[in-house]
Amino acid sequence: xxxxxxxxxxxxxxxxxxxxxxxxxxxxxxxxxxxxxxxxxxxxxxxxxxxxxxxxxxxxxxxxxxxxxxxxxxxxxxxxxxxxxxxxxxxxxxxxxxxxxxxxxxxxxxxxxxxxxxxxxxxxxxxxxxxxxxxxxxxxxxxxxxxxxxxxxxxxxxxxxxxxxxxxxxxxxxxxxxxxxxxxxxxxxxxxxxxxxxxxxxxxxxxxxxxxxxxxxxxxxxxxxxxxxxxxxxxxxxxxxxxxxxxxxxxxxxxxxxxxxxxxxxxxxxxxxxxxxxxxxxxxxxxxxxxxxxxxxxxxxxxxxxxxxxxxxxxxxxxxxxxxxxxxxxxxxxxxxxxxxxxxxxxxxxxxxxxxxxxxxxxxxxxxxxxxxxxxxxxxxxxxxxxxxxxxxxxxxxxxxxxxxxxxxxxxxxxxxxxxxxxxxxxxxxxxxxxxxxxxxx
Ligand SMILES: O=C1CCCN[C@@H]1CCCn1cnc2cc(F)c(F)cc2c1=O
Ligand SMILES: [Mg+2]
Numbered sequence: 001x002x003x004x005x006x007x008x009x010x011x012x013x014x015x016x017x018x019x020x021x022x023x024x025x026x027x028x029x030x031x032x033x034x035x036x037x038x039x040x041x042x043x044x045x046x047x048x049x050x051x052x053x054x055x056x057x058x059x060x061x062x063x064x065x066x067x068x069x070x071x072x073x074x075x076x077x078x079x080x081x082x083x084x085x086x087x088x089x090x091x092x093x094x095x096x097x098x099x100x101x102x103x104x105x106x107x108x109x110x111x112x113x114x115x116x117x118x119x120x121x122x123x124x125x126x127x128x129x130x131x132x133x134x135x136x137x138x139x140x141x142x143x144x145x146x147x148x149x150x151x152x153x154x155x156x157x158x159x160x161x162x163x164x165x166x167x168x169x170x171x172x173x174x175x176x177x178x179x180x181x182x183x184x185x186x187x188x189x190x191x192x193x194x195x196x197x198x199x200x201x202x203x204x205x206x207x208x209x210x211x212x213x214x215x216x217x218x219x220x221x222x223x224x225x226x227x228x229x230x231x232x233x234x235x236x237x238x239x240x241x242x243x244x245x246x247x248x249x250x251x252x253x254x255x256x257x258x259x260x261x262x263x264x265x266x267x268x269x270x271x272x273x274x275x276x277x278x279x280x281x282x283x284x285x286x287x288x289x290x291x292x293x294x295x296x297x298x299x300x301x302x303x304x305x306x307x308x309x310x311x312x313x314x315x316x317x318x319x320x321x322x323x324x325x326x327x328x329x330x331x332x333x334x335x336x337x338x339x340x341x342x343x344x345x346x347x348x349x350x351x352x353x354x355x356x357x358x359x360x361x362x363x364x365x366x367x368x369x370x371x372x373x374x375x376x377x378x379x380x381x382x383x384x385x386x387x388x389x390x391x392x393x394x395x396x397x398x399x400x401x402x403x404x405x406x407x408x409x410x411x412x413x414x415x416x417x418x419x420x421x422x423x424x425x426x427x428x429x430x431x432x433x434x435x436x437x438x439x440x441x442x
Pocket of ligand 2: 140
């Protein structure tokens with residue numbers, strides 16, 4: 001099947017579902033809200049991990065792995081704010097034919113799994129700071145419209161959980177992690193994000209304050225949380241008795257942070273950069289950055305063309321780029337152009353008889369469709385330049401589109417008009433409770 005049935009401007013939801021499937025990133029599964037992540041999706045996830053994991057290790061954070069399961073009574077320890085989440089918790093109640101005495105929850109997040117052991121491991125100030133992270137899946141039995149990558153019942157994420165002796169150290173780490181999340185989006189996924197602190201009502205109820213990086217989808221006019229970094233204060237230390245003997249022999253409670261980004265990052269990338277030909281991959285996260293395609297003619301020297309294609313791909317791979325070769329006989333060049341455009345490959349190289357004569361190649365950019373003829377001798381540095389230019393162009397284009405949606409408002413009417421016009425709104429923030437007009441008038 002070639003080409004997209006739905007246009008991005010006509011039906012965004014259907015367009016999105018089609019792109020993630022046609023680009024071979026997602027396969028739908030027979031349980032609602034669950035999706036198969038195919039190699040192109042996992043390749044992006046691994047590229048982001050290959051950036052983020054070493055960065056947190058430089059900050060002294062170590063990876064651990066905690067169990068998937070948590071008992072009911074431990075999960076209930078967060079009772080004050082968990083009741084809002086209770087419907088999302090998935091439970092194991094049977095093994096084989098026999099009921100379990102006590103139902104066991106599948107982790108929706110790992111505070112209650114980890115923090116009893118933080119309490120056990122942290123005794124004195126020399127045990128601090130304790131900084132752990134885990135790369136894992138979590139399950140939240142979401143009910144509102146499931147969307148691949150964006151809202152699924154199981155997803156992959158990293159969750160960092162850290163404990164400090166003093167608040168200042170926690171505050172500093174919250175922002176260091178938030179900057180890493182900005183880099184994941186802006187330097188790898190070519191997506192502009194806005195850093196900020198959530199309001200008291202928006203923040204994670206179990207924490208002290210929440211920061212996040214927010215992306216914006218111009219087509220829907222909606223913001224979307226890209227990643228989040230919370231300071232938990234001493235709330236969980238109180239709940240789980242995570243105390244330590246400070247260097248003056250007194251007892252203190254630890255200050256904690258928790259922070260996460262998930263496979264939602266990939267969905268935001270599809271939404272921001274995708275077009276009516278399908279996926280558009282930023283070169284930095286594309287498993288294949290280039291695809292080389294022979295353009296044979298009936299009487300041309302197909303062997304020579306194929307050889308030129310192979311050596312072109314080899315030269316690019318030898319120079320550290322990721323080049324694929326599509327020499328399949330049973331597909332036409334035209335079919336291949338559409339296929340690789342659908343898969344979002346940033347750059348395609350066509351080599352036909354005319355190119356061979358002139359010992360040049362034809363380069364076609366996925367982001368803006370530009371066609372560039374390049375002498376074979378200059379190929380490697382030219383392709384590197386163009387890939388860099390595609391990465392920058394995707395970011396700059398997304399930033400211009402987002403900034404064009406920003407509207408400054410000063411009244412509620414202006415606010416509602418802007419919201420209905422798919423704007424990203426910059427408004428004064430008084431942060432006062434709105435007392436219900438009816439209540440206050442009678
Ligand atoms: O957002 C993060 C970063 C990584 C560690 N966790 C924090 C807070 C997660 C907030 N949250 C989010 N969703 C939840 C869903 C549930 F079913 C549930 F039982 C609990 C939660 C829940 O606590
Ligand atoms: Mg939720």
